[in-house]
Amino acid sequence: MAIKGVFPAALDDPYANEATQPFWDAALRGVLTVSRCRTCGNCLLPPAPVCFQCQGEAFEWVELPGTGTIYSFTVVRHPLRPDLADVVPYVSGVIELDGTQGAGCRMIANIIECDPDSVRIGDKVRVVFDRVSDTYAVPRFTPL
Numbered sequence: 001m002a003i004k005g006v007f008p009a010a011l012d013d014p015y016a017n018e019a020t021q022p023f024w025d026a027a028l029r030g031v032l033t034v035s036r037c038r039t040c041g042n043c044l045l046p047p048a049p050v051c052f053q054c055q056g057e058a059f060e061w062v063e064l065p066g067t068g069t070i071y072s073f074t075v076v077r078h079p080l081r082p083d084l085a086d087v088v089p090y091v092s093g094v095i096e097l098d099g100t101q102g103a104g105c106r107m108i109a110n111i112i113e114c115d116p117d118s119v120r121i122g123d124k125v126r127v128v129f130d131r132v133s134d135t136y137a138v139p140r141f142t143p144l
C-alpha cells in the first residue's frame, strides 16, 4: 500500500554479508549502529575492511543515539514509476549522524512524517525503523 511521503522498500531482505549483517541485526532491534575504527575512532558507514583515515583494520560496532542533522535533502515531486504516484512528494535526505566524529557518518534516507515544504538543512531528526520483513528493517528519519 502506498503511503504519501514514504518511499516503499524495494527489498524484503538486506542481503547482507558478514561485514554488514551487524548493522541489520541492530536495525531489527531498533538500534542504529556504526563500525568504528579501533585505532583512530573514525566511523565508517557502510563498513569497510580498511579505515580510510588511518588504514587501520580493526573495528568495533558502536550504538549511536539515533539522532542526526539534515546535511542535504531533495524533495521528489515527480513519480519516477507509476506506482509512486501516490507516494510523491517525498523527501530523500543526507543525515549527519550524532555520535560520530571527524568526517562523521552520513546516511541517505527517506525523511518521513514531515511537511516536505518545511524541511530545512540543519533540522534535527531521529531514526525510525520500518520493519518490512523478519530480516529487514529500513532506517528512515523523522523530525525531532
Ligand SMILES: [Zn+2]
Binding pocket: 037, 038, 039, 040, 041, 042, 051, 052, 053, 054, 055, 056
Ligand atoms: Zn582509523
